Each structure stands twice: as C-alpha cells, then as structure tokens.
Amino acid sequence: MHYRSTRGKASGYTFEEAVMTGLASDGGLFIPNEIPKLPSDFLTKWKDYSFAQLSLEILSLFIDETEIPRADLKKIIDASYSTFTNKDIVPSVQIDKESDLWILELFHGPTFAFKDVALQFLGNLFEFFLKRRNSQRKAESDPVHRLTIVGATSGDTGGAAIYGLKGKENVSVFILHPNNRVSPIQKAQMTTVLDDNIHNVAVEGTFDNCQDIVKALFGREDFRIKHSLGAINSINWARILAQIVYYFHCYFTIVRAGRVDPKIVFFTPTGNFGDILAGHYAVKLGLPVSKLVVSTNSNNIVDRFFKTGKYEKGVEGVLETPSPAMDILISSNFERFCWYIAYECEATGPTEEDRISQAGQIISKWMDDLKSTGKFEVSEASLIKARKEFSSGTTSDDQTIKTINKYYKIKDSDSKKNYLLDPHTAVGVNLANTMRDEISNELGYSDYISVCLSTAHPSKFVEAVEKSLSSDFPEFDINPLLPQQFVGILQKEQRCEYLPNDTDAIAKFVESKAQY
C-alpha cells in the first residue's frame, strides 16, 4: 500500500514515509492509494476478536508485510494497548435500554483521553522505525537517525503524546501549550513527566499562537531537516488508522450482546475531524453503519458544512465552551474527507488517473480559497452524497451542562444506568436524544442503536462537571471518582519552560535541548 497527498502533487510514499513526515511536501495530507478489501467473511470471522486482534487485521491491510512484518506489527500493537486499564481496551456499555443508547468508552488509556488509542501506537511505531533505521547504519560515524517532535496542544493531545513518547530512544519531544489556558490537571499531566526526552513549553499566548509557532518551525526548511521534525497532531495518518479499529470493535461488541445485524448510528464528538474520519474509513472498508453523526459544540464549522455545503470560518473566532478539546476554527482532517468528495463527485475525467489528478487540483483550489476568502463550497451532488453517510448537529453550552446532569441524576433501574458523562461526550449524547426524529426520517426506520463515542474521562474536566451538578447535588465530590493517577498530581514535581510568543525563542530552546 502506498500513500498520496490530498493536494495531488506528491505520491508514491510508503507507510513509513507517511508516518515519519506527517505532512506531504505539497502541504497536503496523506491518504492511502486505495481502500483495501476486507475478507468476505469478516462479519463472522472477526466477531470474537479482541481489540488487539482486530487492530492487527485492520492495520495490516494498510501496512505492507514488507514494511512491517506481521509479527513485528503484532508486537507494536500488543505493547501499545498493554498500557490500557480496561481488559476490553475500548468497552461499549449500554446506558439506556429504552432509547438503546450505548457509550463507546475510549478513555481507558494512560491519560484518560481517546487520543491515547492512537498516540500509544504512534509512539511505538516511531520507536520501531528509528531502531530499524539505526540498525542499518554501516559505520559508527554514520549519523544516528532521530526524531524531534514539536507539537502544540490545547490540553489533551500534549498529555497523550507525552505518554506515548516518554523514554523513547532517539526521540525528543517539545510540546507547546498556552500558558494559563489549559486546566491544572491537564498541565500537571504533561509537566510531571520528568523523562529527559520530554520538554514542556508554556507559551505566553493562545493555542493559535502555539500552533502558528509549530507551523513556522516546520516551514523553516533547514531547521526541519537538521532536527528531523516529526508531527504528532491528528494529521498524522497513523492516528486515523489506529482509530478505525474501535468502530469495528464496538459493532462486534453489540453483536456479541445478542443483536443480530445491528443498525448503528455513531455520534462522534468532533473537533479536528480525526475521530469521525476514522469512522468514515470504517464505512469505506465495509463496516455496516447506518449513520455517522458529526457532533460539534458551538464551534460548528463542520455541522454548518453538512447543512449547507459551505465550509466557512465563523466570524467570531474560536468560542470558549465547556468542551475545550473541540474548540477549533477549522478542522484539519476535513481535507481528507473532502478529497473523497472531490474524487467521487466533482472530478469528471474519463479515467481513474484523470479523476485522481483532478481531485488533487480541486482540493488545492478549495484550500487556497479557504485561506484567501475564509470559505469554499461543494456542489449539490457532493452534498447529497455526503449526507447519505453523515448527519450533523450542534450542542449548546447549556445543553452540554444539562445533559451531564440528566444522566447523573438517573436512578439505576433495569433499563437505565446512572452515568457521569464528560462534557465532550455530553455533546454527542445530547444529539442522540434531540436528533431522534430527524435521523429516523432520514433512515426510514427508528429501531436503530445510538452509540456515542466517549472521548474523555469526566474527571479531566472537573469544572464543567461541577457546574452541571453543584446545584442539584451540593455534596457532589469528584475525588472518589478520580483515577489513581490523578490523586495528588497537582502537588507533584513539575518541569516546564516559560517562553514568549516568539518563534525564534522556541527554536533556540529546541536547539539547546534536542538530543544529538
């Protein structure tokens, strides 16, 4: 399997190149050259597979045996998920029988965010590739292969990346976060990791400033090459790939619960469009899914797209919501989805090759338009096709807070379970309730199963949870619910560098700390 860029000017990349470089040289994102075929009997054959077994089957469809031998891939996968605390890795639980609502819990990894699923895997992949490259060095004097990860975080990505990469040989990690704008728990999760290869930088500025600095550093060709800069944000193809698996795992969990040919609607809390894009690939591979529902907070550029066909930046800038990991202006992974729209609906060339080349041109144009005018628009035909697979909705701050309260208040019964939702998950759960009629109409049936992906453990977002519960449950105390790793974390030793919003200052810091 080879990979090409969404912008069409770069192709023929191996999986290793796609993962190690992150972004294609023409500025596009890597996508696989084709969608592989599943075994025709996968629905029966894979039914009882564990998460790790499913990962091996699905990932090996996208990674040639000649690139990573199956036995090595298995080791990488097993190591990646050995750090999860739930035996099912990503369990699915039914919390309301009446409305047939399930939660796909993705927060049992080391930092209690769904990003662990992909970043544990990515860290082990980096390690595997570097080790292999270094074992092929001919002489002691040959340069050692290294990777310098520079990434920006608004909170969750940084912690998950640090836990995926701490202690990895020949990898240096620099994570920029906006000073005083991540939660104290999130900050402590990052800065209490004291491994030599981990460097936290609190930037005097906003998350956007951090991201701009990272982009500027990648744009400095000499710097990028000298330090072998690598990316861990969700544009990295390996992250999408690893996430495809849990859509399958959830489907089979529901089948094992006795449901024959289940009709499933997935509600995916969406920011950068990585999590739900993995669902799109699951559908492309052939997983039976009734709908994918893009679930956004008021930063709803993607919801607006699925309603109007226009992808348009909001005028107000990023809004602050109770679900901060989804507070984005534009969704970087949306470009991958757009490529498929362009290829399937907008390109008109007679041959496959023509259409692929046209799709790249169309994406380049759309991305140029987005940059220069703040928007682009797709054809009516594209929108109709997109809406067959996707629905979308927006949850307000108020609805988010009320939804947490509603599910916490439930008295356990045979049909309903009391459940503490995190604010991101609540965005999806609210839509599972409010969009019932709309989705039933679109599908032509109402006996579907709603699954909301739960992207974080509620104790990571104490503020929103307390806001939701404090008036009805004055004695509510998050402490007994805190995962062991969070107990006392705020008092632990922290290491962090405080730097101005200045690319040169950050570059200097990276120079001084990167391993040579």
Ligand SMILES: *Cc1c(COP(=O)(O)O)cnc(C)c1O
């Ligand atoms: C990153 C994140 C999201 C958004 O996921 P995308 O892949 O960016 O759409 C949602 N919830 C939480 C808790 C996250 O950390």
